[in-house]
Amino acid sequence: MDIMKDHFINLLNSLTNLSPSRNLISQYILLLPKDAATAYHSYPELSTENAKNLLQNFFGIKFDGYVVRNKDSFSDTLYKYLHALFNWLDDEERRSEIAKVLDLPINSIPNPYEEWARKVLEKLSKMPEGGKIIKFLKMFTEKRSFQIHKDTIYRVWEPFINEAKEKLKLNPVEADEIFKLIVLSSNIPAESRSEFEFLSAGIYTYTREIERTFYHSEYHLDLIVGVYIRNSIYYSYVLRHEKTIRKLLEDITRDREEI
Amino acid sequence: MAREQIEKEFVKQLSNFVKALIAIAPSRNYVPQFLFLIRINEGRLDYKVLEDAYPDILKDNYVREAFAKIFGISFSEKVSLTVNGYGWHLTDFMMKVFALFDDSEFRAKVSSLLKEDFPEGIPNLAREWIEVSLEGLSSEPTYGENSIKILKEIVKTGRLKIEDLERKLGLDRGTIFQCLDLLGIYNLIKKDYDGSYRASDLLSKYSDILGGF
Numbered sequence: 001m002d003i004m005k006d007h008f009i010n011l012l013n014s015l016t017n018l019s020p021s022r023n024l025i026s027q028y029i030l031l032l033p034k035d036a037a038t039a040y041h042s043y044p045e046l047s048t049e050n051a052k053n054l055l056q057n058f059f060g061i062k063f064d065g066y067v068v069r070n071k072d073s074f075s076d077t078l079y080k081y082l083h084a085l086f087n088w089l090d091d092e093e094r095r096s097e098i099a100k101v102l103d104l105p106i107n108s109i110p111n112p113y114e115e116w117a118r119k120v121l122e123k124l125s126k127m128p129e130g131g132k133i134i135k136f137l138k139m140f141t142e143k144r145s146f147q148i149h150k151d152t153i154y155r156v157w158e159p160f161i162n163e164a165k166e167k168l169k170l171n172p173v174e175a176d177e178i179f180k181l182i183v184l185s186s187n188i189p190a191e192s193r194s195e196f197e198f199l200s201a202g203i204y205t206y207t208r209e210i211e212r213t214f215y216h217s218e219y220h221l222d223l224i225v226g227v228y229i230r231n232s233i234y235y236s237y238v239l240r241h242e243k244t245i246r247k248l249l250e251d252i253t254r255d256r257e258e259i
Numbered sequence: 260m261a262r263e264q265i266e267k268e269f270v271k272q273l274s275n276f277v278k279a280l281i282a283i284a285p286s287r288n289y290v291p292q293f294l295f296l297i298r299i300n301e302g303r304l305d306y307k308v309l310e311d312a313y314p315d316i317l318k319d320n321y322v323r324e325a326f327a328k329i330f331g332i333s334f335s336e337k338v339s340l341t342v343n344g345y346g347w348h349l350t351d352f353m354m355k356v357f358a359l360f361d362d363s364e365f366r367a368k369v370s371s372l373l374k375e376d377f378p379e380g381i382p383n384l385a386r387e388w389i390e391v392s393l394e395g396l397s398s399e400p401t402y403g404e405n406s407i408k409i410l411k412e413i414v415k416t417g418r419l420k421i422e423d424l425e426r427k428l429g430l431d432r433g434t435i436f437q438c439l440d441l442l443g444i445y446n447l448i449k450k451d452y453d454g455s456y457r458a459s460d461l462l463s464k465y466s467d468i469l470g471g472f
Contacts, residue, residue: 004315008287014282017275024272045269048262052370054273057366077355083350094329101325160336193343 005102005129012098012110015085019112020220021119026203027034029075030082030220032061033068033187072126080191083214084111086222090244114244119220120246123182125256132168136178140223141245146237153235156181188216190226219247274376280356283349286387289313289423294330294340299446303339308444312395331439361385361461389465392445393472399441405430406438407472410447410458413468418457441444 022025028039028046042074046055055061060073069075089095090113092106099106124133140160148156156178165175180186192213199206213226215237223245227236272459285292293313296305301441310317317323317334326332340346357367358385371379396410397403405428419427424435433456439456443447447462458466 004289009280009413011290014279015289018278018283023276023279024268027278040423045263045272046263048266048269050266051269051273054368058359058362058368074355074359081348081352084345084352088345088348097325097328101322101329 008098008102014111014113016115018082019085019116020082021112021115026078026082028055028108029059029061029069029078032075032079033066035066036063039067071135077253083220083222086116086220086241090114092243107144112239113241114248116219117241117244118248118251120221121252124219129174131175132170133178133181134249135168136164136170136175136248137182138249138253139247140183141239141242141249142199144239144242147234148236149233150235156235156237183217184215185218188218190215204209240241270372273334273369276375277373277381280360281382281384283353283354284356284384284387284426286384286391287393289315291349292391294332294346294350295353296444297332297338297340298347298354299452302342303337304444306334306336306338311399344402352404355469357385357388361464365432385461386465386468389447389468393468394446396441396445397472400440402434402438404437405434406441407469409435409438410462411440413448413456414458414462414469418455420453420455 008111015188016022018026020129024043024045028043032039032041039231045051055075056063057059059075059078060070061075062068062070069079085107089109095109095111096106101107102109121137127133143160146156146160151171161175161179164170164178165172170178190213194209194211196207197207199208209227209230211226211230213228214222216222217222221241223240224237225240227238280343281287283291285295288333293316296312297309306317315322316326317338323334330346330349332346333339333341333394340350360381366381366383370377373381393407393436399406408428409424409430412424416423421436421439424430425432428435430438433466439448443450446459448456448457450456457463
């Protein structure tokens with residue numbers, strides 16, 4: 001049993017060391033695609049000849065006008081895996097199970113998503129419009145979900161963005177930029193997954209198909225998942241990582257009174 | 260940042276990255292090893308096989324149920340990984356890590372950059388997995404020894420049918436079937452359409468390891 005516990009702890013530590021808050025290579029791979037100039041200036045360590053050689057020839061990264069991950073390459077698999085890691089450990093019930101099995105306090109079980117999101121929010125809060133960005137995020141997390149008729153899905157964000165523009169005195173370009181930074185970037189493909197849910201109603205059982213689409217923002221705060229129940233007339237966007245983001249917002253607001 | 264400093268920082272990040280990948284390899288860690296063994300058997304494996312190999316996990320009710328919730332595992336007559344559960348994603352990633360470290364050019368390149376941390380070069384995790392598989396196989400009390408004999412014969416000849424193995428090794432058919440099942444669990448052999456057995460691609464690449472068993 002001790003061997004299992006020791007190995008499990010080593011596994012958690014190693015997985016955390018791979019996460020983008022701790023390793024520049026993982027961070028770089030997570031945040032692609034980027035235009036070449038931005039990639040060069042943001043990550044000079046990964047723009048050396050040795051680094052580019054490794055990333056291109058073995059990690060499947062293409063360097064052109066844009067730096068991108070090649071499909072099904074090592075970097076593509078790592079990218080998908082990092083999101084799985086975020087989802088896995090940003091779950092209090094799961095971390096609690098892990099803590100019990102390892103006989104450790106829950107706050108010693110790492111949360112790579114929280115570490116990453118904290119880093120991102122600290123960076124965003126220090127931008128020239130940092131105060132507005134954090135307030136925008138607070139307003140967004142208060143909504144929790146957005147539901148819309150599937151025929152008008154392209155207009156789902158309008159009411160919220162208009163509200164944010166008014167309250168925070170944002171011009172359309174600012175509002176659009178902040179939205180991409182923290183909610184949804186159209187440059188980054190979303191992933192859809194269908195699942196069947198089995199339900200019972202009295203003596204009848206039936207299945208319904210649910211399609212979930214995981215959307216990404218520029219910094220992969222990944223705050224929303226689209227949920228569509230087949231044959232429904234509505235489409236919903238539901239908040240993810242809610243508890244963690246609220247906690248981080250409290251911490252940032254406490255530390256920076258001007259926000 | 261000065262050029263030298265930039266290069267140093269890259270080497271540091273690469274070293275941490277590579278060390279983390281090595282640490283989660285199934286040849287180095289019991290927990291990913293358990294998950295990986297299920298995954299390479301098309302995501303499901305006999306309960307009894309895993310219970311014998313990983314009693315810490317399967318014989319303790321609490322640990323077993325916790326692993327089910329933590330990794331997305333279903334424990335019944337067969338133990339299976341839930342598709343899109345965390346265990347599934349982790350083993351997907353592990354297979355890609357294997358392929359990366361199996362590439363001799365990758366190992367040469369990284370070893371040249373990380374001479375200080377890996378004076379003997381970075382390990383070949385795919386080869387290590389074969390070593391660990393053979394160790395696991397040979398320690399199986401009932402069929403381990405004969406499984407190794409059968410494997411050596413298959414590697415020596417290239418391709419053999421059950422009748423060939425009966426004749427060459429003087430083993431009864433029942434024992435041969437059990438051994439072939441065990442070899443299949445470790446993905447050390449492949450069955451061809453004509454019913455003959457040959458070494459898996461990975462074992463063929465590292466068949467010299469068999470000499471040590």
